[in-house]
Amino acid sequence: MTQRSAIGSLIAIAAIVGGAALAFAYTAGWFSPDRLRPERYLAALQPSAGPALGHRRNHAKGICFTGVFSSNGAGAALSKAQLFTEGRYPVTGRFSLASADLAAADGSTRVRALAFRIVSPDGQEWRSGNISAPFFPVGTPDAFLDLLVSSGSEDPGAMPAFAARHPEIAAFGAWAKAAPWTGSYAEERYNGLNAFIFTDASGADHPVRWSLLPKDQPVDVSADELAKRSPNFLEQEIAERVSRGPVSWTMAVAMANQDDPIADPSKAWPDGRRTIEVGMLTVQQVEPEPDGPCREINFDPAVLPVGIRTSEDPFPAARSAVYAKSYDRRTAEASKYPATPAGAKR
Amino acid sequence: MTLGRFTPTQRLLHWLMAACIIAMLFIGVGMVSTVLPKYLTLVAIHKPLGIAILALALIRLALRLRYGAPPLPRDLPAPMKLGAQLSHYALYALMILMPLLGWGMLSAAAYPVVLFGAVRLPPILPQSDSLHTLLWSAHYLLAFVFFAIILLHVAAALFHALIRRDGVFETMAPLPRDRVAPAE
Numbered sequence: 001m002t003q004r005s006a007i008g009s010l011i012a013i014a015a016i017v018g019g020a021a022l023a024f025a026y027t028a029g030w031f032s033p034d035r036l037r038p039e040r041y042l043a044a045l046q047p048s049a050g051p052a053l054g055h056r057r058n059h060a061k062g063i064c065f066t067g068v069f070s071s072n073g074a075g076a077a078l079s080k081a082q083l084f085t086e087g088r089y090p091v092t093g094r095f096s097l098a099s100a101d102l103a104a105a106d107g108s109t110r111v112r113a114l115a116f117r118i119v120s121p122d123g124q125e126w127r128s129g130n131i132s133a134p135f136f137p138v139g140t141p142d143a144f145l146d147l148l149v150s151s152g153s154e155d156p157g158a159m160p161a162f163a164a165r166h167p168e169i170a171a172f173g174a175w176a177k178a179a180p181w182t183g184s185y186a187e188e189r190y191n192g193l194n195a196f197i198f199t200d201a202s203g204a205d206h207p208v209r210w211s212l213l214p215k216d217q218p219v220d221v222s223a224d225e226l227a228k229r230s231p232n233f234l235e236q237e238i239a240e241r242v243s244r245g246p247v248s249w250t251m252a253v254a255m256a257n258q259d260d261p262i263a264d265p266s267k268a269w270p271d272g273r274r275t276i277e278v279g280m281l282t283v284q285q286v287e288p289e290p291d292g293p294c295r296e297i298n299f300d301p302a303v304l305p306v307g308i309r310t311s312e313d314p315f316p317a318a319r320s321a322v323y324a325k326s327y328d329r330r331t332a333e334a335s336k337y338p339a340t341p342a343g344a345k346r
Numbered sequence: 347m348t349l350g351r352f353t354p355t356q357r358l359l360h361w362l363m364a365a366c367i368i369a370m371l372f373i374g375v376g377m378v379s380t381v382l383p384k385y386l387t388l389v390a391i392h393k394p395l396g397i398a399i400l401a402l403a404l405i406r407l408a409l410r411l412r413y414g415a416p417p418l419p420r421d422l423p424a425p426m427k428l429g430a431q432l433s434h435y436a437l438y439a440l441m442i443l444m445p446l447l448g449w450g451m452l453s454a455a456a457y458p459v460v461l462f463g464a465v466r467l468p469p470i471l472p473q474s475d476s477l478h479t480l481l482w483s484a485h486y487l488l489a490f491v492f493f494a495i496i497l498l499h500v501a502a503a504l505f506h507a508l509i510r511r512d513g514v515f516e517t518m519a520p521l522p523r524d525r526v527a528p529a530e
Contacts, residue, residue, distance in 0.1 A: 012504070013504045016504065021493075021497060023372075024372065028379055029376075029379035029380070035380060036381045038378075038381050041381065123466060310386060312383075316386075320385065320389075321385045327455060328482055331476075331478045334476065
């Protein structure tokens with residue numbers, strides 16, 4: 001072999017190895033600062049004082065519950081998931097405020113949430129996060145990042161500019177301003193917002209959205225009145241209420257009409273959609289989060305039983321990716337969130 | 347120079363797993379870089395492919411223990427021989443360890459380990475914040491180590507094939523021997 005061809009071979013080897021390394025770096029996004037990485041959502045969610053270490057990066061403040069999902073069997077017409085066959089299935093869940101601020105006051109946080117995990121005997125799980133807003137502020141994960149960045153910006157022009165880019169935010173603003181407030185997690189309606197596909201036993205697909213309708217009668221309380229209450233009154237109230245007796249919601253599954261927007265959770269489906277009440281979610285016990293059963297659960301909306309899958313709505317995938325990153329971070333910081341809070345009586 | 351060859355099954359597994367592992371590493375770094383819907387698609391491929399690699403790696407290890415490997419050329423410098431041996435140990439260890447770390451980290455996070463449809467694997471660890479963190483970090487860092495060793499392996503294979511022409515590449519080459527030009 002000549003020296004010249006050896007040099008040519010070495011160059012070829014370097015090109016192959018270097019090219020592979022560059023392709024790997026490109027795939028990892030090292031050359032793509034605009035890529036919608038989960039870390040960018042966490043950075044944008046972060047309060048100015050920094051994240052609450054050891055806690056969820058959004059919906060940081062919450063309280064655990066356990067209970068049961070009593071399926072009436074009607075959901076089996078839409079989904080072959082075992083938990084829609086008549087029966088009772090254990091639930092672990094969490095009430096929370098839709099805020100990244102662990103110190104958020106219960107009385108002034110507009111959106112409240114209920115997350116659940118339902119487990120069926122076949123070992124399948126359904127995890128879901130649901131909020132009290134009737135539709136999402138924006139229609140795409142990209143726009144949501146823009147919203148987080150704009151609303152966290154110190155530039156007074158940031159939000160008006162955002163609203164100009166995403167006029168759909170006006171509907172959410174109108175809801176937030178006008179919708180009545182209640183004084184209890186138990187009196188809220190919680191909406192899944194994202195569309196999912198239910199698949200029945202015959203293999204037919206049904207695009208659906210679900211909601212949890214409270215059994216307890218909502219009582220309107222003015223925002224001014226709520227602002228005067230203790231910052232943790234919602235947690236105290238739900239613990240007291242459930243200690244007196246279980247609290248329930250009816251799970252209602254709405255089926256999309258032909259032209260209903262599947263991919264855009266900022267657009268509510270009009271009233272009058274065929275809706276099936278599939279069962280009752282009952283909260284039987286409320287427990288503080290530090291040693292509570294919900295703490296270890298990532299309510300990843302992409303954890304679904306066979307018979308439910310994601311639709312063209314891009315949010316469950318985005319939530320799944322961002323929640324996973326939040327889980328990775330908070331579990332790495334678990335020592336900052338002691339299981340029994342300092343000074344707590346056991 | 348003739349060194350003998352790996353058995354046909356060993357060669358088949360080598361090239362099949364090469365494709366799987368390289369795809370796996372690209373899927374892995376790609377999926378954690380995005381929140382777009384392809385995230386879920388890539389995760390759904392990553393898990394069963396990882397378990398497939400684990401199963402293939404165990405079969406391959408058994409074949410290696412049973413049939414061994416052709417000897418390296420006698421004139422290969424000692425540091426290169428050592429490098430070859432160490433990198434092969436590392437590759438076997440990573441092929442087996444990486445899927446177990448992934449399975450373990452999902453278990454420690456209380457995520458269901460879904461392969462496809464209703465087919466799930468049982469958790470191999472209880473939920474544990476500290477184990478999740480340890481295993482996740484190891485899985486992430488070792489992916490880059492794995493890729494680096496693969497690049498080294500490719501560079502060495504090409505060095506044998508194109509520059510030393512000592513028959514080492516041919517021991518694992520997928521082509522029949524008579525289609526490979528003799529070294530001298």
